[in-house]
Amino acid sequence: MTDGRGLIGPKVLSPACPLAAPAPAAAVASSSTMRLLSWETTRCQGSGWAVTRRTEDERMTEEPVSAIGESYPSTSECSDSDIAAAVMAVVERFELAGKSIVVLVPDGTRSAPMARIARVVEATLMPSAASVTWLVALGTHQPMSTEALALHLGPVTGTVRNHDWADDGTFVSLGSIGSSEMAELTNGRLDEEVEVRINRLVAEADAALVCGPVFPHEVVGYSGGNKYFFPGVSGPEVIDATHWLGALQTSRALIGTLGVTPVRAVIDRAASMVPTLRCATCFVVAPGGTRLAGIFPGTPEESFAAAAALSAEVHVRWLDHPVRRVISILPERYDDMWTGAKGMYKVEPVVRDGGEVLLFAPHITEFSRTHGALLAEIGYHVRDYFVGQWGSFSRIPGRVLAHSTHLRGDGTWSEDGGERPRITVTLATGIDEDRCRQHGLGYLDHAAVDLAALRADPDEDLLVVEEAGETLYRLRPDSSRTAAASSPSSASSG
Secondary structure (H helix, E strand, C coil), X not given: CCCCCCCCCHHHHXXXXXXXXXXXXXXXXXXXXXXXXXXXXXXXXXXXXXXXXXXXXXXXXXXXXXXXXXXXXXXXXXXHHHHHHHHHHHHHHCCCCCCEEEEEECCCCCCCCHHHHHHHHHHHHCCCCCEEEEEECCCCCCCCCHHHHHHHHCCCCCEEEECCCCCHHHEEEEEEECHHHHHHHCCCCEXXXXXXXXXXXXXXXXXXXXXXECCEECCCEECCHHHHCCCCCECHHHHHHHHHHHXXXXXXXXXXXXXXXXXXXXXXXHHCCCCCEEEEEEEEECXXXXXXXXXXXXXXXXXXXXXXXXXXXXXXXXXXXXXXXXXXXXXXXXXXHHHHCHHHHCCHHHEEEEEEEEEEECCCCCCCCCCHHXXXXXXXXXXXXXXXXXXXXXXXXXXXXXXXXXXXXCEEEECCCEEEECCEEEEEECCCHHHHHHCCCEECCHHHCCHHHHHHCCCCXXXXXXXXXXXXXXXXXXXXXXXXXXXXXXXXXX
16 A cells, blocks of 8 residues: 555554654655755855854754654564565556666665565566666775675675776766756855766666665765765765765754755755666664664655655654763774764764764774775864865865764864864774874774773763664754854864
């Protein structure tokens, strides 16, 4: 059965998944868009973009949806028949029989029972499809090995490919989004023309099916949907533009925002240029990464909106007060700080001014396996450090600048006063002290961290987050002002 929008949720398909229906996509988009349009915009001279600032009263004003455990049934799970029904709904609605299909899937940095899902998806698609190709939407992440892909997707019979972002021959150009349209889409924050390129496997297929999870996301608000095209299998131009656009708004202001954010608007516009039929089965994974809370077939826009509304229930934990220190324990699926930085993004909103985030990951030994040289050159800094010295940093790819400022967090910079980060970010990883300091981050020997003692510590000013990186921590609206001061304090940069 469908709900009139072509979307199927577990509460409709099976009593085994008795979740409340997600809010209508139109309502979600409307309220979030109104909030986005209330943000003030300040033009930066000669940069082609603008800085976004929000007033104290506008920060974190939306009502909390729920805390984990308050409305999400811990034993609920979508069955294989639910997954098959969702895929079949896409096959029938978009008339996929006889078509060559590219299935866009996440890499191993997202927790999801992908082997199980891939098995059901392939069993549903293969009898009628002309061909099925599995394309891992890496963005600029490292490619997965043959062994890793076999574990990730299981024994699928279709062709399996990594998105080969490093090879210019991977892409075809779809044209450009002009400067005036970029300014309109971004509410004046970016006004430079952006070329739109995509993996030719997508452009040359009859249909592209997005099959991936939705989580709160630091660049776009919530991941998923058309984000699997851009930046998932796109050229660097859209990646750089959208990531820097998100950085201008800051992760703390943007992460967990429902609806069509300016970044989402650019992504959706780029996706509209794809000549291939686009469809999706976005899904929501329960904490732990093995159970599905919901799966939603439809267009990428429809599927994303419904999944994001459910993700807001499943993946957001609300606190009554800010904390002084957060210990984020990173899982091994993050193999460098480029991906492990999610352990910072997801907790930054609940850290009080002058507080600290400690990222605990002894297994991480590199800042980035892809962009390490550039990060060593620029280090980690608050947004205004780059904005105020744009002539020195305009040549650095936007995705690298965005990662740098997202991990360093909010703060200010001025020529006279220097850099004033709001909080301290400390690494307890396999990266040595000299390299941490050189990159502008704090250091703590991971061997000196007593996790058992920290877990047992009753201090209400301490938060220990297990498996950090996917659950977003936020303050309830009546407590947000205590952590979100308009003038960040001068926490040490380590």
